[in-house]
Amino acid sequence: MDRLRGNYKILASRLGRRLLVRVLLCAVLPLAVLAWIGQDESYQRMERQGQMDLDREARMTALTLYDRLLFVQADLQDLVNTAGSLAEDVAVGVERRRGHLATRFDRIWVQDGQQPWILLGDRSQTPPVLETLEELNLRNRGAAIKMVAGQRWPAVWLGVRGLKRSQEVIWGQLNPQYLWSDALVSEGVNLLVLGPKEKVLFDTLGPRMASELRDHLQRLPGERFFEWEKAEEKFMGVRRRALVRQRFGQNWEVVVSRERDYWFAEISHLRDRSILLGFLAVLLVVLVTSEQMRRTLVPIRNLQQAIAAVEEQRYDETLELHSGDEFQELGSAFNRMTEQLAKITAERDQVEASLVESRDRAITAAKLETEFLANVSHELRTPMTSIRSFAEILREYADEDPQSRQEFLDIIVTESERLTRLIEQILNFSKMQSGTERWDFEAIALDESLRGVCKGLEPVASERRIKIKTDAIEVLPATAGDDDRLRQVWINLLSNAIKFSPDGLEVAAKAWTDEGFIIVEIQDHGPGIHADDQEIIFERFRQACTDILTDKPGGAGLGLAIASAIVRRHLGTIEVSSRPGKGATFRVRLPVVNVATLEAGFEATHPVLLGSDD
Numbered sequence: 001m002d003r004l005r006g007n008y009k010i011l012a013s014r015l016g017r018r019l020l021v022r023v024l025l026c027a028v029l030p031l032a033v034l035a036w037i038g039q040d041e042s043y044q045r046m047e048r049q050g051q052m053d054l055d056r057e058a059r060m061t062a063l064t065l066y067d068r069l070l071f072v073q074a075d076l077q078d079l080v081n082t083a084g085s086l087a088e089d090v091a092v093g094v095e096r097r098r099g100h101l102a103t104r105f106d107r108i109w110v111q112d113g114q115q116p117w118i119l120l121g122d123r124s125q126t127p128p129v130l131e132t133l134e135e136l137n138l139r140n141r142g143a144a145i146k147m148v149a150g151q152r153w154p155a156v157w158l159g160v161r162g163l164k165r166s167q168e169v170i171w172g173q174l175n176p177q178y179l180w181s182d183a184l185v186s187e188g189v190n191l192l193v194l195g196p197k198e199k200v201l202f203d204t205l206g207p208r209m210a211s212e213l214r215d216h217l218q219r220l221p222g223e224r225f226f227e228w229e230k231a232e233e234k235f236m237g238v239r240r241r242a243l244v245r246q247r248f249g250q251n252w253e254v255v256v257s258r259e260r261d262y263w264f265a266e267i268s269h270l271r272d273r274s275i276l277l278g279f280l281a282v283l284l285v286v287l288v289t290s291e292q293m294r295r296t297l298v299p300i301r302n303l304q305q306a307i308a309a310v311e312e313q314r315y316d317e318t319l320e321l322h323s324g325d326e327f328q329e330l331g332s333a334f335n336r337m338t339e340q341l342a343k344i345t346a347e348r349d350q351v352e353a354s355l356v357e358s359r360d361r362a363i364t365a366a367k368l369e370t371e372f373l374a375n376v377s378h379e380l381r382t383p384m385t386s387i388r389s390f391a392e393i394l395r396e397y398a399d400e401d402p403q404s405r406q407e408f409l410d411i412i413v414t415e416s417e418r419l420t421r422l423i424e425q426i427l428n429f430s431k432m433q434s435g436t437e438r439w440d441f442e443a444i445a446l447d448e449s450l451r452g453v454c455k456g457l458e459p460v461a462s463e464r465r466i467k468i469k470t471d472a473i474e475v476l477p478a479t480a481g482d483d484d485r486l487r488q489v490w491i492n493l494l495s496n497a498i499k500f501s502p503d504g505l506e507v508a509a510k511a512w513t514d515e516g517f518i519i520v521e522i523q524d525h526g527p528g529i530h531a532d533d534q535e536i537i538f539e540r541f542r543q544a545c546t547d548i549l550t551d552k553p554g555g556a557g558l559g560l561a562i563a564s565a566i567v568r569r570h571l572g573t574i575e576v577s578s579r580p581g582k583g584a585t586f587r588v589r590l591p592v593v594n595v596a597t598l599e600a601g602f603e604a605t606h607p608v609l610l611g612s613d614d
Contacts, residue, residue, distance in 0.1 A: 057185055059240060072158055104178045105175055109127050112168045121173070143158060145159075159171050188262065193242075195251070209230060224238060237258075310338060318338070394409075444480070446479065454490075464504075466501055466503065466507055469506055477513065488562065490522075497584075502526070508523040519587060523586075529584050572591065573588075
């Protein structure tokens with residue numbers, strides 16, 4: 001009782017109230033501000049996370065719908081491509097694949113002018129006569145979608161033009177269970193698919209909520225992320241265009257949404273607990289402060305200064321209290337707290353830096369993967385197009401003269417061999433990049449390896465009266481390496497030199513040692529390489545334009561990239577020196593090392609590549 005009376009007297013005094021207010025401002029207010037800032041940042045972070053999750057969900061849903069449309073288009077196109085005369089032979093293809101087609105189509109029919117012919121599905125109901133081929137504009141796109149009103153969602157019909165007769169169109173009514181399903185999105189995510197004129201194509205919300213959400217989106221034109229409320233529930237959503245306009249002639253929009261509480265429920269609970277804890281903290285501060293002010297005001301001033309330092313995130317200052325009572329223990333505890341805060345802050349900064357680095361690596365990997373797939377698709381399309389074109393010519397014109405047929409067959413064989421080489425190069429390069437390639441390091445004689453490759457390429461060079469000079473290859477000391485991989489480097493460099501050198505000239509191969517390194521040079525007398533192109537020729541699918549007449553490269557663009565990767569994995573370097581019209585010289589520089597040194601250096605720079613083959 002006496003202590004309470006003393007505390008009350010202190011709080012009733014002007015100095016006591018002033019000191020109490022100052023302590024509260026210095027201790028509680030900064031903590032409250034930090035808590036509010038932390039909570040606001042948490043809300044923003046959760047909101048960004050929710051938007052990212054929903055955007056990823058919408059993107060995957062749009063891609064899934066696009067893939068399913070591509071699959072059904074491919075089914076119809078396959079029926080067309082395998083039919084000699086569409087109206088007569090498609091029926092045979094439908095019967096042969098009826099089990100597969102029935103899972104994707106409710107009905108399939110051929111429309112020739114005004115007479116539809118049902119091939120799959122209910123034959124008791126004649127399908128309506130749809131627009132003609134010209135009205136659907138199928139000549140450019142090859143396929144088109146038409147929406148027909150249904151009981152709840154419209155039916156989706158896909159049309160593909162015939163192969164022989166320009167007025168024939170094969171139509172397929174898509175099976176709704178194949179095209180639409182709740183599995184398009186994750187559990188708990190609402191899905192709305194809008195078609196032309198904001199028509200609801202599919203939803204998991206129910207007719208009423210779907211209509212209200214559609215009306216809400218019409219009031220937010222052009223906004224990608226949105227929020228809306230229904231029955232006192234708040235939702236976050238995102239909408240994204242599906243990739244169906246260019247190929248199928250319609251605009252589809254995928255809209256996904258989810259309750260905000262999915263991301264914010266935990267923060268809301270934390271906020272309630274924080275309010276309660278804050279109230280208790282304020283009460284505790286009042287009691288402790290009044291008691292401590294009754295004993296002495298000096299430690300409070302010191303504590304105030306120490307708290308101000310923490311507020312400024314200066315954790316290196318310590319609180320020196322030598323009162324011999326609880327204040328001294330408080331000072332020790334405060335010092336331990338600042339040390340822990342400093343440690344936590346340092347760890348947090350390290351984690352944040354690591355997360356940023358991981359994010360940048362992931363973004364870079366995704367860009368490289370996208371670029372790689374695009375380049376592979378482009379490179380594979382050219383020989384496949386040639387093979388298909390000449391094969392179709394041979395099929396369409398069976399009575400072609402033998403000489404023309406032989407020319408077409410030679411082109412098909414040449415393009416097939418080119419396609420095989422390209423695939424082998426892509427596989428080898430992919431193995432090197434992923435670390436699954438097996439490396440067998442042993443002591444080898446590079447001079448013998450280089451001479452063997454030159455000898456093996458002499459028949460190729462002699463066809464163009466090109467001589468490979470090897471008299472400048474010195475006897476080299478034994479060094480560690482993978483002989484097969486290094487032979488691949490010499491083959492790539494010498495083959496390029498032969499290919500780009502004029503007929504009747506020479507290609508020189510040289511090798512010597514220089515201060516612990518082996519230098520190998522391959523020199524040609526070709527058109528040379530521009531300075532700008534010398535920076536990119538060692539990148540995958542990047543080539544220098546060396547054909548003066550056509551200004552087009554002559555290969556797939558992987559040979560030098562593979563050679564560069566092999567040389568780097570032998571701890572060496574490869575470079576080129578050239579001027580337009582003066583030929584090119586490729587120089588490989590490899591260290592003279594033993595197997596243990598090469599494996600140690602190789603593992604330090606590329607540890608994943610020395611693992612097992614599993």
